[in-house]
Amino acid sequence: MRVTSLVVMAVVAICQAVATITFQTVTNNRIITPSIMGFESLYTVIQTAAVYTLGVAGVVALQGPGQFLAQVAAMVGLSVLLYGWLLRGRYANIQVMLLVGIIMGGGLGAVSTFMQRLLSPSEFDVLSARLFGSVTNASAEYLPFAIPLVIVATTLIWLNARTLNVIAMGRDVCINVGVDHGRQTIYSLVLVSVLMAVSTALVGPMTFFGFLVATLTYQLAGTHDHRRLLPLGALTGFVVLAGAYFVMNHVFYAQGVVSIIIELVGGTVFLVVIMRKGRL
């Protein structure tokens, strides 16, 4: 059991850290996280719809490797559709893409809330346990599918790390040195969406975890170079996640509320960063 938990933590840490750092580089914005692109809302809708239509059996119906892969595919599909539609063509613009992503997330969230209102209290109870990100949500049978996906996506991002350094400089510098900014943006975002989808389908939503880890990583690394930022981010993520679990389980004997603490700390850091920077 413990080994499984540690492996899940490592997978989630790598996914969230690498995805968030890459996402923030590509969007040239250090206070957003890929979660806002609708991954978590889609996860919530899928979970809620299953319980809504099938009752408590719905939670069981969503378990199993096939269902896990289907959820990953749905989330990646949604984001690829979004990027393909909004980042090509004449008025392609990353700001518009982010805005549409947020609005879609909000819309999907509203649909989930509506369905949750109609659930019986016992069904709602079962559902809400699934909607807080938790390492215990993951079952060991998903790992043989999750690990190869994560390895492939992180390796491709790692091989592209030197190009990411240029992308961080903005579109004009990119084009000047001959990097195809549009294509590189979509390529990186697709890989980000694979990582986010795996993490979300594995343990559930973790809105501020990636942000917290990325912010800590920038402070610790003191460099712009993604060849250092990415591995350091993954390690930081693992330390934060495993540390939080250790403190909660062995110091406070409070199991299952770990993600709430991470979200609380992450959310606070988020506010502090905004206050200190004074702008978005």
Place this chain on the structure above:
Amino acid sequence: MITIDRVRKEYRSATGTVQIGPVTTDIPSGGVTALVGPNGAGKSTLLTMVGRLLGIDEGAIEVAGYDIASTASKDLAKILSVLRQENHFITRLTVRQLVGFGRFPYSKGRLTRLDEQKISEAIDFLNLDELEDRYLDQLSGGQRQRAYVAMVLAQDTEYVLLDEPLNNLDMRHSVQMMGRLRDAARELGRTVVVVLHDINFAAHYADHIIAMKEGAVVEAGPVARIMDGEVLTRVFDTPVQVVEGPTGPLAVYY
């Protein structure tokens, strides 16, 4: 030579649709060419289109015989470099690392000994050697501007396009910057194309001037031909007199 053939561009701005062109003109190889004209004449738009940062609606642009629309961007990056007026900068980057990005077209981020040498040359050329290990956010606006120019010089391209390189620079730094750009053209054999606001800077440092107005080229030629009271009055829509100053012709417009 840069050949601009019937290039047209339309875009929407706050005040309505702006149309540039059709523009047909040549920018000769070697020396410094200045693009001048009133605000909104399309100087920066034309420069960014030549630098392929902005798409063209109609027409064609060729740089050294390569069509910029059909030549691979990574190949063009070894022939042509372009720098915008305002640049997004990241904080954890030193001057030397920034200049190193200019070598990306050659080494894809793995700097070789030759790259390091070119980087050092560009840094020395712009007198940044004392600042090379400073982070970009520790520099003044003018120093940062010089660092960016060093980046495009390290790119080692025959053509260097700069959009208002004197923006935010005081008198001393403007003079130094234009002096270095003229040296880059004369000593390093580059073709430098700059958008300038001050006609007198253009008159002193440039070899050729292209005057634009309302999205079209109205005059192009050597400095001596453009520095004429009647021509400048027409371009800038304001009375201009040209007098002979101690270092060459001076435009007086106030």
